[in-house]
Amino acid sequence: MRIRSYFGLWLGRATKFALRISGRSGTSLPGLVAGKLAPHLLQDLMTQLTDCVMVTGTNGKTTTTAILYAFLSEDTKWLTNRGGANLHQGLLATMLGASTLSGKLLVKKAVLEVDEATLPKITAFFHPTAILVTNVLRDQLDRYGEVDQTLRLLSEGTSYPGTALVTNGDDPLAMSLGIHRSELTYYYGFTHSPEVTTTRADVRDGAFCLLCGQELVYDYFIYGQVGSYHCPNGHFQRPVPDFGGQYDGITGQLLVEEFKSRPNPVFAIQSPVRGIFNQYNLLAAISVARVLGISPSKIQKGIVNYEAPTGRFQVFQGTPSRILALVKNPTGANSVLRAIEEDENDKVVCFIINDDDADGRDVSWLWDINIEEFFPRSVCKSWICAGTRSLDMALRLAYAGVDRNSIKVVEKLSQLVDATSVNVHTVYLLSTYTALYPLNEILREGVKNG
Amino acid sequence: MARTLRFVHLFPELLNLYADQGNLSVLMSRAKLRGIDAEIVPIKLGMKIDFDQADFVLLGGGSDREQAIVGKELLAYRQDFLNAIDGGLPLLAVCGGYQLLGEYYELPTGEKVPGLHLLEMTTRAGGQRLIGNIAIEWIKSDQGPKKTLVGFENHGGRTIHDYPPLGTVVKGYGNNGVDRKEGVQYKGIVGTYIHGPLLPKNPHLADYLIKNALRYRGFTDELDELDDQLEWRAHQRVLDRMQVTQSH
Ligand SMILES: [Zn+2]
Numbered sequence: 001m002r003i004r005s006y007f008g009l010w011l012g013r014a015t016k017f018a019l020r021i022s023g024r025s026g027t028s029l030p031g032l033v034a035g036k037l038a039p040h041l042l043q044d045l046m047t048q049l050t051d052c053v054m055v056t057g058t059n060g061k062t063t064t065t066a067i068l069y070a071f072l073s074e075d076t077k078w079l080t081n082r083g084g085a086n087l088h089q090g091l092l093a094t095m096l097g098a099s100t101l102s103g104k105l106l107v108k109k110a111v112l113e114v115d116e117a118t119l120p121k122i123t124a125f126f127h128p129t130a131i132l133v134t135n136v137l138r139d140q141l142d143r144y145g146e147v148d149q150t151l152r153l154l155s156e157g158t159s160y161p162g163t164a165l166v167t168n169g170d171d172p173l174a175m176s177l178g179i180h181r182s183e184l185t186y187y188y189g190f191t192h193s194p195e196v197t198t199t200r201a202d203v204r205d206g207a208f209c210l211l212c213g214q215e216l217v218y219d220y221f222i223y224g225q226v227g228s229y230h231c232p233n234g235h236f237q238r239p240v241p242d243f244g245g246q247y248d249g250i251t252g253q254l255l256v257e258e259f260k261s262r263p264n265p266v267f268a269i270q271s272p273v274r275g276i277f278n279q280y281n282l283l284a285a286i287s288v289a290r291v292l293g294i295s296p297s298k299i300q301k302g303i304v305n306y307e308a309p310t311g312r313f314q315v316f317q318g319t320p321s322r323i324l325a326l327v328k329n330p331t332g333a334n335s336v337l338r339a340i341e342e343d344e345n346d347k348v349v350c351f352i353i354n355d356d357d358a359d360g361r362d363v364s365w366l367w368d369i370n371i372e373e374f375f376p377r378s379v380c381k382s383w384i385c386a387g388t389r390s391l392d393m394a395l396r397l398a399y400a401g402v403d404r405n406s407i408k409v410v411e412k413l414s415q416l417v418d419a420t421s422v423n424v425h426t427v428y429l430l431s432t433y434t435a436l437y438p439l440n441e442i443l444r445e446g447v448k449n450g
Numbered sequence: 451m452a453r454t455l456r457f458v459h460l461f462p463e464l465l466n467l468y469a470d471q472g473n474l475s476v477l478m479s480r481a482k483l484r485g486i487d488a489e490i491v492p493i494k495l496g497m498k499i500d501f502d503q504a505d506f507v508l509l510g511g512g513s514d515r516e517q518a519i520v521g522k523e524l525l526a527y528r529q530d531f532l533n534a535i536d537g538g539l540p541l542l543a544v545c546g547g548y549q550l551l552g553e554y555y556e557l558p559t560g561e562k563v564p565g566l567h568l569l570e571m572t573t574r575a576g577g578q579r580l581i582g583n584i585a586i587e588w589i590k591s592d593q594g595p596k597k598t599l600v601g602f603e604n605h606g607g608r609t610i611h612d613y614p615p616l617g618t619v620v621k622g623y624g625n626n627g628v629d630r631k632e633g634v635q636y637k638g639i640v641g642t643y644i645h646g647p648l649l650p651k652n653p654h655l656a657d658y659l660i661k662n663a664l665r666y667r668g669f670t671d672e673l674d675e676l677d678d679q680l681e682w683r684a685h686q687r688v689l690d691r692m693q694v695t696q697s698h
Contacts, residue, residue, distance in 0.1 A: 148513055207463070213519055215463060215495070361582065362602050364646050367469030388691070391684035395650045398680055399475050407680075 001044045001103040008038020009103055012096045028085045031093030042088060043125045045095040048105040053288055054114045054122070056154065057134030057174065059332045060281040061086065063273065063312045064134055065113040067285035071294055071302035072111055079110040082309065086115040091122070116150050119157035130164040131157065132288050134281065136173035137224055137331040147173070151210075166288050168280065169239045171226045176210050179236065188287040189241035190222060190280070191257065211235040223276060223338070224331040243287040247271070247279045249342075254279055256286055256296075267296035272306045274313050275339025277332070311436040313339070316443045320348075322420065322427045324443060326436055327351075328360070330368035336430060337374040345425035349380050350416060351397075352431040352439060353389040359432040363389045371400035383407045384419055387435055413438055417446030453669045454487040455660070458504040460547075461512075461520055462492045470510030470544060472647035476656050477506070484673050486664075495519070499527050501534035506663040511545030511645065521550055524566055535568055540638040540662040544648060548633070548641035549573045549607050569636060571611035576627075579606045584622025584644055585694045586632045589614055594654025600688040601644035601651065609643075616642050621692045638662055651688065653681045 001009075012034025019029060034041055046052070053072075055065045062084045069080045081094040091112060098107045114122060119131070136151055151173055158165050158177050161184065168174040169187030178185040207216050209231035221227035230237030246255040254271045258264045271282055289299050308314050311326035313336075327333040340349065355361050366389075375397075383406055385393040390409045398404050410419050413435060420427040431439050457477055459470070474490055481488035493499055501507075512520065524531070535541065543551050552571035554562040565573075581604045591597035599617055608626035615625065616633025624632035625643070633642035640659065642648065649656040653676070661671040689695075 148515060208516075213515070362604060362646070364469045364472070364602060367472030367475075367647050367650075391680065391687050392651070394680055395684050396472075399472075399479055399650060404677070404680060 002038070002040055005038045005041040005044045006103060008034040008036075008041040009096065009099065010101065011037050012041070012092070013101065016093070016096060028087070028089040028093050030096055031085075031089035031091065034096060035089050035092050042092045042095065042122075044103065045092075045099055045105055046122070046126045049108055049110055049126075049128075051109040051292070052126075052128040053111045053130045053132065053292070054119065054128045055112065055132045055134070055288075056114045056116050056119050056157070057132070057168075058116070058137040058150070058329065059335070060134040060277060060284070061113045062309050063278060064132065064281040064285050065111055066309050066312075067273075067282055067303070067306055068111050068132075068288055070304075070306040071285065071289045071299050072109070072292075074298055074302040074305065076109065077107050079107045079112075081112050084113060084309070086113045087118050088121065091118075116157075117153050120153050123157045123160060123163070127160045127163050130166060130288055130291055132284055133158070133165070133167040133174045133177060134284055135168050135171045135224075135226065135331075136177075137171075137329060151176070164291055166284065166291055168226070168284065169241045170222060170228070170280075171224075172207070172210075172216060172229050172236070172238075173225070175239065176236070178239075186242045186287060186291055187239045188243040188245065188283050189238065190283070191241065191244035191246055209233065209235050223335050226280075243283065243290065245279065245283040247276070254282055254286075256283065258290065265296060267300070269300060269303055272303060273308070274342075275335055277335035278313070278339070310440050311431065314440070316446075318446075320420070320422070320424050320427050322429060322443055324429050324431065324436070324439060326433065327369075327430045328433055330365050330370075333369045333430065334374075337370070337378075340428050341374065341377050343426060344379055346379055346381050347424050348382050348384065348420055348422060348427045349378065350384040350386065350420065350427065350429045351390075351393045352413065352416070352429060352435040353385070353387040353393045354432045354434045355389050356434045358434050363392050366393055366396045369396070371397060371402070375400055375402055381406075381422070381424055384410060384416070386410045386413055386416060387432065414442055417442060451669075452487055453485070453664060453667075454489075455481055455505045455663050455667065456489055456491050456503060457663075458491045458493055458499075458507045460493050460499075460507060460509050461495055461523070462510075463494055464516040464520055465510035465512040465547060469645070469647050470508060473510075473542065473544070473649045473656075474508055476647075476649040476653075477660060480653070480656055480676065481660055483676055484660075486660075495523060499530070501527075501530050501539065504534070504539065505667045506659065507539060507541045509541065509543040509547030509550065511547055517546045517550065518563065521563065521565065524550070525564070528566055528568070531566060531568060535637055535639060538638045538662075538666050540659055540666055541640070542648075542659060543639065543641040544645050545605060545643055548643060549605075549609060551634075551639070551641055552609065552611070555607060569611060569613065569634065569639070569641075571609060571613070571634065573607040573609045575606055576608045579604060580623035580627050580643075582622060583688060583692055584624070584632065585620040585689055585692055586617030586622070586624065586644075587620055588617040588655070589635060590658065593658050595682070596654060596685060598685070598689060598694070599644065599648075599652045599655055600685055600692075601646035601648050603643045603645070605643050616640060616644075620694050638666065651681060651685045653678045 012030040016030040164184040169189040216229040219228040316322040556574040615631035664671040
């Protein structure tokens with residue numbers, strides 16, 4: 001290790017200690033101060049890893065990482081950045097937590113959620129065992145510019161041929177990352193979709209051939225641009241997946257079939273998550289586990305350890321019970337709404353929309369959420385909007401046809417518990433990133449007192 | 451006679467980067483509430499464009515790749531487009547669509563990507579993207595209870611022209627971050643970098659566009675008042691957060 005890295009390491013550890021004795025639990029701060037002092041510290045620690053999986057993509061990183069961690073940590077110790085601290089400083093903070101003062105990493109295996117723009121910066125000095133790409137969708141335009149740019153970053157990050165790439169074969173953009181690779185490229189996809197929809201007008205940024213610009217032809221859509229597609233000029237098409245999934249919405253079982261292995265194993269997993277987008281996350285995690293050589297029986301055992309991370313359909317029991325779901329882009333929000341649609345009881349839906357940097361300052365994406373489709377199927381008694389952009393959301397609902405009298409705007413997040421203490425089965429709270437952790441606290445307190 | 455309006459959306463499959471259909475949904479809804487029989491006519495790539503059939507045209511924004519495809523497609527219709535605009539066709543062009551109205555877009559390499567050249571206007575790629583909330587004073591400030599237009603801008607290009615702007619910048623960047631002008635207003639054209647989308651929080655501009663379309667089609671342009679409390683609260687919230695004070 002470089003001398004400078006030692007100083008960084010000690011400073012980072014000291015910061016972590018100081019935070020702990022002052023009762024704060026900053027996830028990234030130790031990494032931030034250590035990284036400032038010692039730019040190569042992350043590299044010095046990471047290169048000690050013997051096994052490392054990085055999970056990236058637009059949506060589902062946190063859930064997929066948590067599921068994968070449940071499988072992997074069944075009988076071995078693995079590091080993970082729980083809580084979604086997925087930038088350089090967050091990764092460093094995770095590594096610091098498992099290193100000695102002399103810079104030795106005590107746990108040599110890590111499953112890490114990594115931001116799309118951070119990935120190529122890390123792979124410039126460290127090659128993980130495997131990289132998983134969940135999907136490539138429109139996200140926070142003012143941060144990255146455009147989806148093309150994200151694709152360039154991911155392509156750069158997954159270019160090393162010695163790293164296994166596991167990617168979503170049903171998403172043409174995520175799939176395209178595999179085109180120019182030969183070895184160690186694996187696709188997963190759903191061979192049978194629980195709800196095949198061709199009529200939904202979801203956002204389809206990827207619905208064009210990247211080679212010739214032609215609109216892709218779809219046999220069916222599953223969500224967003226994800227489905228069974230091909231270029232009419234024959235440039236590319238949905239690949240036969242290495243790991244094919246079939247989800248049974250009634251039993252909640254995910255059947256996995258390995259098409260390219262001989263003999264091809266078939267096994268079933270009891271899914272702990274809701275909504276089709278989460279079944280993708282589950283299938284993605286299973287695919288990586290299989291690529292790493294984890295047996296189906298160990299996966300079946302490990303899934304029991306899965307705990308929903310904050311805001312990933314996190315349930316707060318009570319009367320009514322409240323469910324907190326993160327929304328950060330239209331495709332994710334549409335997926336959450338579709339999962340809510342499955343609930344046929346009377347409900348309240350709340351949108352908590354902030355526009356800080358971490359949320360995306362541009363809220364035009366609210367107009368890409370398919371409220372028009374959701375509203376008639378929602379069985380929803382009332383709608384509540386909160387956050388700095390509550391009024392933008394209220395307008396969005398009004399222009400989608402929701403009765404203006406059933407839309408309530410509350411000024412403070414703390415008012416949400418009272419405002420939702422009504423006689424319904426479930427209250428759904430859809431929140432952008434910066435409101436998520438405050439809401440987590442408020443809901444936990446509210447349920448205790450209520 | 452029953453009033454009918456056709457809102458043409460050019461290439462919705464390509465140009466919908468900043469939720470442009472939000473703008474259309476506002477126009478549709480506000481037209482229908484006035485008993486106007488309105489419909490959205492999406493024109494996809496490869497379909498023939500008949501400007502005589504349009505009472506209003508929306509040209510939205512797309513990624514560079516999509517913008518280039520659209521530019522090429524529309525170039526074949528340039529003369530028709532020019533004629534329609536001379537005749538007063540109402541057109542709302544946002545972001546990339548706005549840039550496309552000009553003569554060219556100059557890349558950092560000096561290469562000039564040709565536009566439709568419907569207006570004597572040019573755009574040059576700048577350094578930093580100009581991103582953030584924006585408030586402008588609309589030049590047609592007699593059109594509603596507020597003089598301002600609010601929204602969000604996010605553009606790398608710097609646009610320059612000598613036409614009247616859509617408004618003068620109160621807070622934000624506008625066309626180029628220098629001359630305090632935002633957008634363009636010429637005949638039936640409204641061009642702007644403001645998305646967010648533009649119309650939900652600016653109902654006075656939405657109604658102005660509807661009136662233009664009605665007049666263009668030869669109907670009376672009278673519109674009943676709507677309950678816009680929510681719209682004006684949202685509009686005012688943006689002004690408050692940007693600390694813009696105004697009298698009206
Ligand atoms: Zn093609």
